[in-house]
Amino acid sequence: MKQTIYLMAIREALDEELQRDDKVFILGEDVQQGTFGTTTGLVDKFGPERIMDTPLAETAVAGAAIGAAQAGFRPVADMMFGDFMYIAGDEIMLKAAKWRFLHGGKVNVPVVIMAAVGGGMKLGAEHSMIPEAMIMHTPGLKLAVPSTPYDAKGLLKTAIRDDNPVVFFYHKGLLGLPGEIPEDEYLIPFGQADVKREGSDVTVVATSAMVQQSLAVAEQIKDKVSVEIVDPRTLEPFDLDTIIESVKKTGRVVIVDEDTKRCGITAEIGMQIMENGFDYLDAPIQRVAAANMPIAAGFMEEHVLPQPKNIAGAIEAVMA
Amino acid sequence: MKLKNDDLIFMYKTMVRTRKLDEITIKGLQEGKVLAFYHSSQGSEALAVGAASFLRPDDYLWAHHRGHGIGYILAKGGSGRDFLAEHYGKATGSCLGVSGFHFADPENGALGAAGTIGSVFPMSLGWGLAAKKHGRQQVTIACFGDGGSNRGTLHEAFNLSSVWKLPIVWICDNNGMAQYTPITDAYAKDDIADLATGYDIPAVVVDGMDIIAVHEAVQAAVEKARAGEGPSMIEAKTKRFREHSIGSPDVVHNQPRTDEEIAEMKKLDPIITFKAKLLEQGVLTKADVEKINNDAEAEMAEMDQFCVDSQIPDPSILNTLVYAE
Numbered sequence: 001m002k003q004t005i006y007l008m009a010i011r012e013a014l015d016e017e018l019q020r021d022d023k024v025f026i027l028g029e030d031v032q033q034g035t036f037g038t039t040t041g042l043v044d045k046f047g048p049e050r051i052m053d054t055p056l057a058e059t060a061v062a063g064a065a066i067g068a069a070q071a072g073f074r075p076v077a078d079m080m081f082g083d084f085m086y087i088a089g090d091e092i093m094l095k096a097a098k099w100r101f102l103h104g105g106k107v108n109v110p111v112v113i114m115a116a117v118g119g120g121m122k123l124g125a126e127h128s129m130i131p132e133a134m135i136m137h138t139p140g141l142k143l144a145v146p147s148t149p150y151d152a153k154g155l156l157k158t159a160i161r162d163d164n165p166v167v168f169f170y171h172k173g174l175l176g177l178p179g180e181i182p183e184d185e186y187l188i189p190f191g192q193a194d195v196k197r198e199g200s201d202v203t204v205v206a207t208s209a210m211v212q213q214s215l216a217v218a219e220q221i222k223d224k225v226s227v228e229i230v231d232p233r234t235l236e237p238f239d240l241d242t243i244i245e246s247v248k249k250t251g252r253v254v255i256v257d258e259d260t261k262r263c264g265i266t267a268e269i270g271m272q273i274m275e276n277g278f279d280y281l282d283a284p285i286q287r288v289a290a291a292n293m294p295i296a297a298g299f300m301e302e303h304v305l306p307q308p309k310n311i312a313g314a315i316e317a318v319m320a
Numbered sequence: 321m322k323l324k325n326d327d328l329i330f331m332y333k334t335m336v337r338t339r340k341l342d343e344i345t346i347k348g349l350q351e352g353k354v355l356a357f358y359h360s361s362q363g364s365e366a367l368a369v370g371a372a373s374f375l376r377p378d379d380y381l382w383a384h385h386r387g388h389g390i391g392y393i394l395a396k397g398g399s400g401r402d403f404l405a406e407h408y409g410k411a412t413g414s415c416l417g418v419s420g421f422h423f424a425d426p427e428n429g430a431l432g433a434a435g436t437i438g439s440v441f442p443m444s445l446g447w448g449l450a451a452k453k454h455g456r457q458q459v460t461i462a463c464f465g466d467g468g469s470n471r472g473t474l475h476e477a478f479n480l481s482s483v484w485k486l487p488i489v490w491i492c493d494n495n496g497m498a499q500y501t502p503i504t505d506a507y508a509k510d511d512i513a514d515l516a517t518g519y520d521i522p523a524v525v526v527d528g529m530d531i532i533a534v535h536e537a538v539q540a541a542v543e544k545a546r547a548g549e550g551p552s553m554i555e556a557k558t559k560r561f562r563e564h565s566i567g568s569p570d571v572v573h574n575q576p577r578t579d580e581e582i583a584e585m586k587k588l589d590p591i592i593t594f595k596a597k598l599l600e601q602g603v604l605t606k607a608d609v610e611k612i613n614n615d616a617e618a619e620m621a622e623m624d625q626f627c628v629d630s631q632i633p634d635p636s637i638l639n640t641l642v643y644a645e
């Protein structure tokens with residue numbers, strides 16, 4: 001194993017896949033320099049034909065990637081901020097997601113759309129979103145939401161090799177997160193949740209940065225409550241089995257997510273547990289998510305996005 | 321409109337205030353008072369102030385994101401204090417401290433600013449349409465960057481503004497750079513103005529470092545728009561003195577811009593050249609210049625103190641902002 005950080009793990013995954021398959025290329029605004037460091041330096045190795053700086057034109061970036069994917073390439077389109085995916089909503093949600101189905105399965109769309117997501121930087125309503133629900137809601141798209149360097153690298157390599165459109169969200173608050181990854185190549189299959197912490201009293205289901213927040217909370221309250229943390233890692237495909245196994249053991253569930261609460265993924269996951277694991281529940285499911293409002297900037301951000309105290313509060317409530 | 325000496329002095333003062341406000345915002349960022357980020361407008365003051373001076377308060381304004389609009393806001397009569405307080409995250413800010421860097425000042429025609437570059441093209445169209453329907457000879461001043469001009473929204477908006485003969489003055493701040501990507505690798509022609517003429521919108525290219533050239537071009541377009549003669553487009557060639565966002569690398573693709581390159585640009589500093597001209601013409605004396613400078617510095621120090629002393633918003637306001645009652 002070797003030490004790395006989240007953003008370097010992402011860069012390594014891109015580097016290895018660019019090396020392995022000459023059909024892989026990256027396009028996006030300012031990817032040669034790299035706004036968040038995930039693509040920095042790759043142009044020196046692979047050249048500007050494969051690490052393409054594009055104009056400021058999100059519809060063109062996503063559309064060109066999707067079209068090239070149909071025509072035999074494996075492009076990775078970087079949308080910079082996840083919020084900017086809304087600009088390419090037609091391309092991502094109506095074209096990448098539907099065109100295989102709509103054309104009788106004749107043409108695959110093996111594209112990766114990646115973006116930096118999430119709050120914590122006080123950047124406000126149009127630079128802080130993690131639009132998981134929008135993507136998970138859209139049949140045809142896969143969605144990876146890594147919470148560690150290990151998961152980021154393994155999931156991104158799988159995403160690039162997948163024959164379907166995959167949205168890959170890297171969290172801005174995790175970019176510098178340290179962690180270990182194997183020296184040798186590895187892949188992480190989609191649809192396999194990971195138990196990030198074992199426990200017996202309560203199951204916390206969390207994604208992306210909320211996994212790290214939940215881990216910190218679990219550590220703080222470990223003398224009072226034994227918390228098990230399950231990280232789905234991909235929201236589509238979604239590994240309900242691992243969650244249900246955990247619920248059988250604990251009987252109590254808290255779902256933590258950074259996207260908006262209303263119609264958010266906490267609602268979907270909660271309902272799937274109700275439909276498939278109601279008999280194992282000893283208490284109503286609790287959920288922690290962003291308030292039903294745009295994400296405020298500055299000092300107000302913490303009043304919109306989930307905080308450790310909200311997680312601790314929900315655990316306390318489900319244990320009561 | 322022939323510019324009188326007082327007008328020239330107003331424009332000079334406003335450029336100086338814009339620069340000082342820019343500097344104090346940068347300082348605030350470095351001291352942790354400014355909470356999000358800041359995209360310095362140093363080098364584009366002549367365009368902002370030249371374009372937005374002597375408009376009517378009820379003229380609509382899309383202020384370009386560089387400097388988060390400060391030059392345009394100050395020239396149009398808006399408040400620098402509201403701007404700074406918003407950046408400090410305070411309740412006294414232009415958006416009550418919930419936006420971080422956006423700006424809205426409906427009394428001065430500023431109905432909002434986007435974090436998504438180029439997304440205000442279609443809304444500007446709506447402001448132009450409203451202006452036409454109001455029938456009060458209002459105009460819409462819509463200002464975007466060369467990077468923003470790469471968005472498809474430009475084409476939809478240019479086209480409709482021309483078809484509907486809307487009173488819109490499209491203004492492009494072409495500083496040659498988007499974030500790290502240069503316009504030469506993002507656009508195949510030399511002048512973005514050509515996009516306007518393609519839609520039958522009259523367009524001119526001006527030296528954006530020359531406030532008088534900018535102002536005359538914009539005023540001519542404004543007069544036409546007020547007279548019901550439809551949209552115009554002005555492309556101003558400007559310079560970006562600072563890195564894209566304060567603290568970000570100052571690169572073209574991934575190659576650093578050189579000190580010599582920046583020094584060369586700064587020879588064209590629009591504030592210094594305009595000052596020299598006004599001194600030479602006897603519009604200003606050295607003492608006037610010093611007073612303008614000192615006044616601006618005092619104003620900024622006062623603003624900073626006001627913003628530091630202002631309260632953090634009460635979170636109970638958040639729910640009241642989502643929907644109108």
Ligand SMILES: Cc1ncc(C[n+]2csc(CCOP(=O)(O)OP(=O)(O)O)c2C)c(N)n1
Pocket residue numbers: 029056058080084087359385386435436437438464465466467468469493495497498499560
């Ligand atoms: C839709 C969208 N894409 C990308 C960005 C990130 N971004 C912010 S400013 C900028 C460059 C804008 O360039 P330009 O329009 O030329 O204005 P300048 O900053 O040069 O004044 C970029 C890429 C954004 N905010 N919104």
